[in-house]
Amino acid sequence: MLVKGLGSLLVLAVGTFLLGMAEFVIEGILPDLARDLNISIPMAGHAISIYALGVCVGATFLIVLHKLRPKHILLGLVSLVFIGALLSVTAQSYVWLLAARFISGLPHGAYYGVGTIVAYRLADESHKTRAVAIMCAGMTFANLLGNPVATLLSGALSWRLAFAVIAVGSLVDLLLVARFVPNLDPLPGSGYKGQFRFLRHLDPWLIILATMFGNGGILAWYSYISPALVDEGGLSASLLPLYMAVAGLGMVIGNLLSGWMSDKYKAGLTAMVLQGVAGLALLTVFFTVEWGLVHLALMFVCSGCLFGMGTPEQLLIIEHSKGGEMLGGCCIQIAFNFGNAAGAFLGGLPISWGMGYAWPAMVGMPFVAIGFLLLLAFHRRYE
Template sequence: MIDKRVLPLAIGGLGIGTTEFSIMGLLPDIARSMNVTIPEAGHFISAYALGVVVGAPLLIGYSVKYPPKKVLLALMILFTLFNGLSAITSNYTNMMIARFLSGLPHGAFFGVGTVVASQLAGKGKEARYISLMFSGLTIANLAMVPLVTFVGHTFGWRWYFIIVTLIGLITLLSLYWWLPNIKSQQKASIQEELRFLKNGQFWYVFLLASIGFGGLFAWFSYITPLMTIVAGFSPQTMAYIMVLAGSGMVVGNLIGGFLADNMGATKTTAWLLFAMMIALTCVFLFSSYKIPALFLTFVCGGLSMSTAAPVNIMMMKASPGSEMMGAAFMQAAFNIANSAGAFLGGIPLEYGYSYNYPSLVGVGMTLIGLAICTSFFLKYNSPKLIKT
């Protein structure tokens, strides 16, 4: 049975995942409504990602001295408010501002939530509890994104933000009722909180996430043309294909947490990166065949979330005494990986190559991540760190 104390964190992840990923399927609707081009509407995605990168360390830095429950409530109030404002905004400039503000609490919520989940867990179950928190993000991709996209297309894109706002309100209630009061264990100033930036372990993990995980974003950013043009599926089937990818994310997230608790976070991350490299190579080679393409969609979806728990454990160990700030920087790293993967994966397309070539770029990025992870293990593989 799932510990109900961690459910508010999962529900919050559901809301964050829904607002982050649903907009991609509704960009044409929003663009028409605001009289802008689709590429201009794509700036709303970038504005949200920028908000995540800025907000994660900034909000954590000013909140670590307060009890985590109060911090999570405050962050979810901001999330709910700004998504509510997005539902009523009527022009490009206001939407850019609203999306940036909506992104501010994202990284901080997961940063605080990661530490809270590890504290709620029994010894040896930390990664599993962190994976339970991220299960909300995976369920968003499995169920909420297709549902919200359908509702937005049918009844208007503003319903997308209304639904996210309602999830935010439900998260607030569940945080208030179910999350126990946990005392803040961090009394440092912002300057002291950032001392871990001088720690070489932090930079290994940060670069590992920023580069290595970009490989899967290179694949996922172009999954629609990959499956419709290369694999030959009709555009009408993409909703079902995205559900398949979301199913993989749910399964992979739970498996990653289980493996990290039993194998250690660093070893688990290294093996999963190796698996990513093999899977992306297979995407490049076999995506023109429908059945293998579907199978690889599930596998790559699973691998995309399987590393969430182990790499967050690595980051918390690399930022002792500043775990929340470290976890917040991890969210910034994931968003850097998202942007880098999409940008670098698009370069072969600009030169006229097929839509399976972004996955080949992903292989290279994942290989770099694996090299960084291996170097980390060899450099810090002391008796004290053998379990990391």
């Protein structure tokens, strides 16, 4: 499988690389963006939430597009990535930026939904999670390489260059998808109502809600990681690209490790263990936020858990959404980004109240605990 379909999986990974930049680049350029548009850090954080809301809305496209071939859907979604990035480059006001970010979020969930189906269908039975992990690896490498470079460009020249990189990259990706992604047949039709039939059962809801609560809890803290490391941790602002690369390295390792673990053991068990580790790391963050290097190490751990959970959850929903696999795949991204939107908003509240950057971690703790319990229930009942 990994030889036969590797080229197609790598092309899908280019798309998730661009989506990873589009979603998480804000964390690294937040101070520069806020300064240029003359807004506060919490207001700039709303650009994170509005992107996530765009993801939730855009994923519903698949309800009406499910009869098309996956390749054709992917081409349309990558085109939307380009439009959103171009609008972000040219944003002249806070409202304009929010509109651009909303449009940028529209293709995200749908791309993951379709891409997961393509990766799943290309893989043999013993490598399905690893195939999905390769597709998802693009987002982790975006945080390892793309976003640190974007942060560097933002500090040296302009935050707009970060979005310019995404715009150019999406044009290249259009050519790659057209050339290398196989023109697979559409999924067997189950009708519009049939796509939702899997939601009558408990198992997909446990997966979806665990994703929303678990990831939202981590992102309540991660959304404000840049000012936390600098203002409270005492680390150098000039090294922010390096800090973002540390987070990205954690994401790469967590994603690839969880893919291997899920194929060897159980996907639900793997996600549950990583969720528990993330909860302990967040609790430690609250008490050590002023120790910059410790905070940096915990960022590596939490980032690894964040993306380590994503791959098995993406696979599980495909296996537990028969008849609505494409919709199920994007439901995970809806859950992830709804949690992202809620986490970024709730995590910003204590900062607005003057309570400091340790408190977003504490805000996220109960959500992570709920995610762990949901995965525990799934594992005990279905695995």
